[in-house]
Amino acid sequence: MNQKATEPEDTKSVVIRITGDSGDGIQLVGAQTALTSALMGNDFSTFPDYPAEIRAPKGTTNGVSGFQIQIASDHVATPGDEVDVLVAFNPAALVSNLGQLKPQGTVVVDVDAFDARGLRTAKLESNPLEDGSLDDFHLVEAPITSQTRLAVKETGVSHKAATQSRNFFAIGILFWLYSRDPEPTLNYIRGKFDETIAKANEAALRAGWNFGETTEAFPRNFNLPATTVQPGIYRNITGNEALAYGLVTAAHLSGRELFYGAYPITPASSILHKVSQLSDCGARTFQAEDEIAAICAAIGASFGGAMGATGSSGPGIALKTEAIGYAVMLELPLLIINVQRGGPSTGLPTKVEQTDLFQAVMGRNGEAPLPVLAASGPGDCFDTVVEAWRLACKLMTPVMVLSDAYTANGAEPWCIPELSSLEPIDVQHPTSVPGSSPFQPYARNDFLARPWALPGTPGLTHRIGGIEKEDGSGNISYDPINHEKMVHLRAKKVEMAQQLYSSTTVFGESAGELLILSWGGTLGACREAAVKAQKAGRSVSHLHLRHLNPFPVELGNILRSFKTVVAAELNDGQLRQLLRAEFLIDVQGLNKVRGEPFLVRDITKCIEVHLSINNTSHRGAA
């Protein structure tokens, strides 16, 4: 028998995936692992993967909930392609997730769940622990349920409560395996649960730790040295939390109160929850009777001088469409957030896609352009919303902000910005009319923006609406020449956004063989793949776009500087089509529409394919 190593071995990164029933407390295990790792100075990226059903039948593959986390000693941008350690609470969880585990990876199963009943509910004909299907992996059979029950016996909790402490036993194993400090989780337990339950959970965690330490199944454990990052105060943040904080911060920077109107929808609802918790900061939320009322109330709020904002996901945005066009016509500042999910229709409510880009850029009747921005990750949601509101106020226009289910629920460490260091958003409201001339609600400034005259201002009474307006006076006008002029003015105004963007920088050489182009929540995978390729001496650059409408002014020249441009997106080629139409460049596509994020190796493979095509055609030319 091998002697167990006593000192943990240093390692650079680990990918852990915890899986079980959606009622097993899987997300809690993930969240505690993330928090502890953050406190220990590691970088991480998480991916909660859960079904739309709140409590699907126990033990079935339909109800499997998962949480993946990559913890690293270096900067990390994705939750990882391949899993090093898979924890499965039952047979269904094991078989649904085994495909993610890398060869020779460790799989920890709760053997107690692999009885005849467990196998039957998972619809398995043979026991995967015995039929050889785990031969390529390092299997650790842990009696999680029975050991937990034994460990918590002294606390006197019920049989059911004892079983529910299982997830803390799993935390114990993982924390021992990767030398995580148990104190933050123990503090959490003591603060969250009543005394008896807390004692049971603590006992379960300690029993799990001891199991890891004593079982021969783990030959050794590991240590993840801390990462070096920029100084500051950090916290964990999910994309939706960052959107909520960004909204309230943008309201603060522009000196107004936030009105956030929303209707419950996955995966955007948690923005509404978070903003509702910020009422002490002047934020007002409105859970409306439907998606349309949510945006219309936000438009009413903007008309009154507040920061009107609404958030939803694709199907809800579809319902808001008429009102978005209306806001384009009114030329009022407004934010519309779309946390994209799998579509069309109800689609895959909890899964990630980037299939609403066309909807964002073009999905309205009439010529109704508006600026569209996309957040590149959880923390970036904050900056994107602040920038979007800056544009909305400067240009007096609705602005669409795109996030996605992956970004919304994923968490990462976030350096909390110092409020005083953020540039204020300057907003002017006219207070009088020069001379005796009547007020011109559709007069325009250098940015072609009209004045935001607020009700309550004497002398500026005016009426606005969705009917075409006469240039300047804003009076109803059906004049054909005026209509075309107004269509062009609104379009030109939106183009002015280009002048407000910070410059676009390419990661890597500014010209070369291959440019990987990405937008939204796929930044991490694309950047990691580009870094790898560049380290291997390949001529690969990466450009990540935040501004999808209008595109940055220098984009055309950048694209023309590369032999091949590949737009990598979680749709069937929407950015690619927009780029082709705009620049007449034969942009290639890397597309995935499976409700899953990109893996780094998806991008790497694409890079290899395109570089080898280029090499072949070089030889052909020679």
Add this chain to the structure above:
Amino acid sequence: MSVLQKPTDFTSDQEIRWCPGCGDFAILAQMKKLLPTLGIPPEDIVFVSGIGCSSRFPYYLETYGIHGIHGRAPALATGLARMRPDLQTWVVTGDGDGLSIGCSHLIHALRRNVNIKILLFNNQIYGLTKGQFSPTSPQGLVTGSTPKGTVHEPLNALSVALAGKATFVARSVDTNAKHLGEVLRRAALHRGSAFVEIYQNCHIYNDGAFDYAKNAKIKANHVVELNHGEPLIFGTEQDLAVGLNGPRLETIKQRGGEWADKPLIHDETNQDSSLAQMIAQMRHPEMPEAIGVFRAIKAPTHNDLMPDQSPTTKERAKRLKKQLTSGQTWTVA
């Protein structure tokens, strides 16, 4: 602040595009008469509307105005009233706008008791789209889309409003100037959601729909005026009344100067809206139709109940910083 005295001071410079003779003119005239009496400067008044003939209303008043999209005026007004309680917000809608495409918004604005005044011009027809039956059209009405007559049971605007627990519910008639003026005044003074249905004649697509309630010669026998604390008596001779017989309302007649059964006494402050519902559902020709204030009760408004806070900029910065750094944080030196 400008002080205004005359109705013409509330007249905008816009050319009115309603059909000459439309009932909307009479309503506009009463509104222009009312506004200068409220002591509110025009810049503190906002008219919000949806889509339809009635929804052009805001353009013709020298106040702030926002002409919305179809059916959504109550939602627009809800956001505005939430953020700007200092303004007096009116909503102008119609039977198609308010009871068909926007019915849900109407009900929800009322049940929240948002501090807005909603006027629903009911002409029982879609006018702007050239004559289709509306949710209030009587069964059998022949229209462009129902050449053999509509088969749909009509909605009763006031029943909908009462079901939405509206705290102020009233009905009037476009050409009954004095009555309409008074009902509008009551609505303006109500704190919370006020809902007023106004019978309005569309002489192009549905002329004469409310003749029984408008024609001076016959209306006394078909309309009963509600006055708080007074019996529901009507008729040219004032010898008819509405009485409660078991679970039903019925018309009772005076004989020899005496009422055989007691006329119903109107109580607009009744918390229970059941009687108001019954009165609202009295329909011509079986019963007289009631006009006046059906219900006017005191209740907290939407803004009263929401946990809204308005910290100073300095205080807000402090609180926001606290929120951003709430939960577990760590410092990297």
